[in-house]
Amino acid sequence: MANKIEQHRASHVKHCANCSILEQEIVALREGLAEMKQHAYNDVLTGLSNRRFFVESLEERVARCRRYGDNCAVLFLDVDKLKTINDEHGHAAGDALLVRLAEMLKTYTRTTDVVARIGGDEFGLLLDHLNADQVVDKIHFLIEQFGLEKLVHEGKILPLAASIGYCFVGPQDTTEGLMSRADASMYRAKGKSE
Secondary structure (H helix, E strand, O other): OHHHHHHHHHHHHHHHHHHHHHHHHHHHHHHHHHHHHHHHHEOOOOOOEEHHHHHHHHHHHHHHHHHHOOOEEEEEEEEOOHHHHHHHHOHHHHHHHHHHHHHHHHHOOOOOOEEEEOOOOEEEEEEEOOOHHHHHHHHHHHHHHHHHOOEEEOOEEEOOOEEEEEEEOOOOOOHHHHHHHHHHHHHHHHHHHO
16 A cells, blocks of 8 residues: 555656646746747837737727727828938938837827837827827827937937828728828828928
8 A cells, every 4th residue: 555655656746747847838838929929019120019010909999999989099100201311321320210209109108009110111009089189289299299309320410200190990990991091191291291
């Protein structure tokens, strides 16, 4: 009988050792998965969310607006004259400008807002629970802050300006339609600023 108890203990200890190894492997897999998700949803240059995350977040907002009648503003922002800055000062200067703009967007938006880099010099924002006047005020505020910014790169002051367009999520909207409308609004704003 004592022999059987010892065999059971030995088996249990071996089993627990395997459990510990298995638990460590599960933790490592979870950490790896979290890191992969981080890479899948984040823009490497700016640290903001990327287009994939923006689109998925917009899809969630469209569904929520349909179901609960919430509102959400979709903003598209395009950096003005980034190509000129890249041509005259190099891509490192353009990258520095994009990084600074990303920092400012994070500073001047709420933690519940989505701020993403959705293309080379284009950014998208999702702002919940604001009316049209509040969205227009936010746009004017952001443009004013960009204009006040004096970004110095290798001894040169780089101008920071952007054009911003927006639309609101409606009950019949699709993600693609909203992105198209916000993009068209942004290009109308760009036409006015040039």
